[in-house]
Amino acid sequence: MGSRKQTSLLNEDAQQAISQSRFQNLLPKTELGRQELMDWKQKVATFQKTVKAAPIMEQASLFDAAPDPAEAIDPFALPQQNTEFWRWQFSDVGVAALYFVVDYHSELLLYVGETVKSNQRWKGEHDCKRYLMNYRQTHYHHDLDSQLGIAFWRHAPADRRPRQKVESALIYKWRSPFNKENWKFWGTPFIGEGV
Numbered sequence: 045m046g047s048r049k050q051t052s053l054l055n056e057d058a059q060q061a062i063s064q065s066r067f068q069n070l071l072p073k074t075e076l077g078r079q080e081l082m083d084w085k086q087k088v089a090t091f092q093k094t095v096k097a098a099p100i101m102e103q104a105s106l107f108d109a110a111p112d113p114a115e116a117i118d119p120f121a122l123p124q125q126n127t128e129f130w131r132w133q134f135s136d137v138g139v140a141a142l143y144f145v146v147d148y149h150s151e152l153l154l155y156v157g158e159t160v161k162s163n164q165r166w167k168g169e170h171d172c173k174r175y176l177m178n179y180r181q182t183h184y185h186h187d188l189d190s191q192l193g194i195a196f197w198r199h200a201p202a203d204r205r206p207r208q209k210v211e212s213a214l215i216y217k218w219r220s221p222f223n224k225e226n227w228k229f230w231g232t233p234f235i236g237e238g239v
Contacts, residue, residue: 114213119144122195155222
């Protein structure tokens with residue numbers, strides 16, 4: 045039996061466009077050049093290093109107010125977890141917590157959040173997932189290293205308002221660039237539609 049070439053209903057240009065579109069989601073969609081990315085990270089790192097270097101205020105007497113948890117939490121010292129933690133099976137729903145998304149390779153705190161159920165927070169839609177995907181893809185495109193992880197502080201207040209108050213203080217303190225409150229400081233290079 046001889047070989048028969050299958051004919052297509054599409055012309056050659058249409059076939060090529062379809063073939064290329066199959067890999068479209070693998071192509072990096074980055075607006076940042078390599079140097080721009082490195083400069084952006086350096087600005088954030090320089091600011092956050094000053095936060096790390098600032099001395100923690102100590103309580104002066106037994107009658108002063110309790111120390112501010114936002115001052116005592118070091119996101120970089122918390123146990124590191126994979127950002128895909130939410131895919132794992134848990135026997136419980138977790139606890140009220142503050143969480144920190146970090147690029148451990150560059151020592152950058154990218155995002156601060158709060159949740160009442162630490163094991164379920166990222167199971168649904170979360171804008172930060174898209175920011176991380178864009179951040180990771182931009183690094184990959186420019187052949188730069190990143191090591192994204194998440195850390196939980198499981199001593200957060202169970203009540204929502206006090207927990208959000210600590211979250212806001214940490215967002216302001218660290219100026220975490222993926223939090224909307226800080227976009228005016230760092231710009232929004234990773235909030236695009238995704239790769």
